[in-house]
């Protein structure tokens with residue numbers, strides 16, 4: 001079921017293979033999902049609705065982005081669609097918007113029922129038939145894989161369908177008794193990236209690298225943060241990225257200390273650090289990169305000290321990203337490095353062990369070091385297994401992103417340290433050997449940053 005939203009042709013200048021998601025890719029994923037459903041409970045059906053459309057204001061919608069689970073299984077990017085998978089007869093049924101000549105004049109072509117079948121659905125119907133057909137698809141099944149709570153409106157439709165099956169009990173039909181989150185199966189699949197997914201993530205990483213390099217080269221004192229944001233977005237789009245993977249953070253001076261700063265409207269002064277946390281989405285896969293660099297001048301002594309400490313923690317964190325390790329171990333390693341460093345600078349005082357136990361370091365390093373990365377920037381997949389941090393396996397992709405943020409009004413530290421915010425973030429693939437940094441090559445050491453910047 002693809003062809004509708006497969007990635008754009010690869011920009012000619014990138015010397016790596018582009019991965020087009022083919023319809024077999026989606027068929028294979030549906031097949032693997034059906035296998036897992038059948039093993040857990042042969043009498044089961046999965047119901048996966050497309051992402052809803054959100055109104056922005058009056059008659060304007062927010063940009064539409066398909067639900068990641070739905071896209072992962074279909075490659076189909078049209079709203080209002082619903083995928084129903086039956087584990088017993090291994091059938092994929094797609095409910096879609098009908099063809100509509102008048103609407104298509106305004107909004108562009110729709111696949112329609114024929115298009116949905118051509119994309120690999122075993123059966124396809126217009127979505128207005130869902131309420132009538134769903135009870136029959138659910139009857140005599142024990143389990144429904146469905147994510148409750150994501151859309152109250154769709155919850156009502158599904159529960160309504162189950163109610164209608166209950167009304168058929170006198171005819172000898174039974175209604176499902178279990179509603180299970182499909183994430184338990186699907187998100188485990190999404191957590192381990194296939195070669196084609198990794199190749200797509202490499203493309204996203206390469207585009208993001210271009211964007212960060214351009215921002216370093218072009219940022220000057222007196223520019224506004226939004227001008228730098230515009231350079232990033234321009235680079236993403238020019239290379240065929242559909243959209244940023246999340247709202248770009250361009251924080252100068254004290255704004256570098258605001259973890260999810262989004263205004264991007266301040267004038268950048270010479271001698272300040274600029275923290276850019278931005279990554280493109282390409283072919284439905286995210287990249288997520290942070291670089292911090294000085295604008296118009298070299299690092300101050302204190303800026304450089306903090307920068308090198310974060311860099312050291314980040315490099316050690318990456319080196320520890322190996323099969324068998326856990327995100328918790330990587331985080332503890334970085335907490336240890338950063339706490340020791342801050343004590344060395346006199347910014348924290350006391351016994352390192354105690355500062356860690358009492359979480360005093362959180363005054364300067366208040367977030368975790370890593371998260372999964374994939375179709376969603378904070379990607380799906382369990383972080384714990386049986387209550388314990390899960391062990392890394394080849395094919396998993398995560399970020400390593402330690403940071404130090406000294407609040408501009410923190411009068412417990414000497415003034416020259418205040419308002420320094422540094423984060424360094426890369427995207428790392430776990431392999432059987434050395435970790436592969438997908439976002440490698442984006443200037444990172446002090447010398448690389450100096451050379452890349454316009455100072």
Ligand code: GLY
Nearest residue numbers: 246277288401425
């Ligand atoms: N940009 C969000 C994050 O780094 O997790």
Ligand code: MN
Nearest residue numbers: 277288289425
């Ligand atoms: Mn980030």
Ligand code: MN
Nearest residue numbers: 288399401425
């Ligand atoms: Mn991140």
